[in-house]
Amino acid sequence: MKTEKVTQGYIRFIRENPRFLLYGFLLTFFSCFGQTYYISIFSSEIRSIFSLSHGDYGLIYAIATVGSATTLVWVGKFIDRMDLRTYTILVLLGLSLACLLFSFVSSVILLTLSLFLLRLFGQGLMMHTSVTSMGRYFEETRGKAVSLVSFGNPLGQGMLVSLAIFLLAYLDWKTIWVASSIATIIIIAPIILILLGNHPVRKRQTISNNSTKTNTVSSWTRKEVLRDIRFYLILPLMLAPSYITTGFFFHMSHLVDTKGWDLNIFTQTFYMYVVSSLLTALITGNVTDKFGAKKILPLSLIPQCVAMLILVVTNHPIAQIFYMFTSGMTVGIRVTIGGAIWPEIYGVNNLGGIRALATFFMVLSTAIAPVSMGYLIDAGVTMELIALGCFIYMTFSSIAAWFGVRIKNNSHT
Secondary structure, three states, X not given: OHHHHHHHHHHHHHHHOHHHHHHHHHHHHHHHHHOHHHHHHHHHHHHHHHOOOHHHHHHHHXXXXXXXXXXXXXXXXXXXXXXHHHHHHHHHHHHHHHXXXXXXXXXXXXXXXXXXXXXXXXXXXXHHHHHHHHHHHOOOOHHHHHHHHOOHHHXXXXXXXXXXXXXXXXXXXXXXXXXXXXXXXXXXXXXXXHHXXXXXXXXXXXXXXXXXXXXXXXXXXXXXXXXXXXXXXHHHHHHHHHHHHHHHHHOHHXXXXXXXXXXXXXXXXXXXXXXXXXXXXXXXXXXXXHHOHHHHHHHOOHHHHHHHHHHHHOOOOOHHHHHHHHHHXXXXXXHHHHHHHHHHHXXXXXXXXXXHHHHHHHHHHHHHHHHHHHHHHHOOOOHHHHHHHHHHHHHHHHHHHHHHOOOOOOOOO
């Protein structure tokens, strides 16, 4: 009965907001062009072209990602000031340019620049625009909105990764990136403009509703957030899935080799990752709307802790399925919580700037992951030992977040 009520609640919510939810979904889906798991498919070709070791390529990737994260802090706040339609189209234009540039890499400098643009516009701004929009224009149903649009990420991961691997058997890898660039600007951008056709009406309604509410969370500025201890107690937990998932997916070829698994079979288990992400996001969205993100946050890393323990204790082929399933669970929880926790604590007026700050640290963690794990691998550290270290980190970050969400909402000036 409860499951039926949850399903009916989501169906009704989708029927009431189909265009705006599809807008957010498409942004998260096609953010995959700038996500590590998609770029990593072409890692062997890139390292071969430029004769790069795992660590060297990881360092270049880290430089590009750190640059994108730093830039995101600045450009991410403009979503608070610009028309959403204009902002979104500029992001799509940037992603299209990044895909095209990546297809023409001929030097390490150009490789670094193209990776910088892919990470900025793909992983950074596409996700930032989607989740910030859902957090700002939904309040009582914020959890549902974020969970639904977050479907785009695991679905894109499952569908686009499989499609890219399939196409690599018939096409040059550069051709795939040219096609990605064309699809972004010719197909996705016009659809986005159509979906946002009634956005001015939604914006006026949101402003009007917020002005009449007396229990709305007061809005913090970004400077005030940086002085708040809760931000720093919660942040380590929020960064854990980004670092761990990015690091292990970036070095998936090495992980598969050391475990004695088959890469083709391993990539097919992405569908288990997708299924668990979707189911967990649905459940988390409903629970978040009912109880609040702060109550769920400290428990959100439990599935990924299990995933790390799986890598530590076994090489059995069946472990691939359980590893992907539990990893996907944490991603489903993390994306939903990540979209709800900041507006729940700090309000929505400056949400773009605050989320850009949080995303900066998230992207920074994804930059550190490939290079740190890459050099650990080069130094002979096993994937099992790396997984154990990640487990320990998640345990302590969960404890810190537990204390963070229990600190009272102090007044600010």
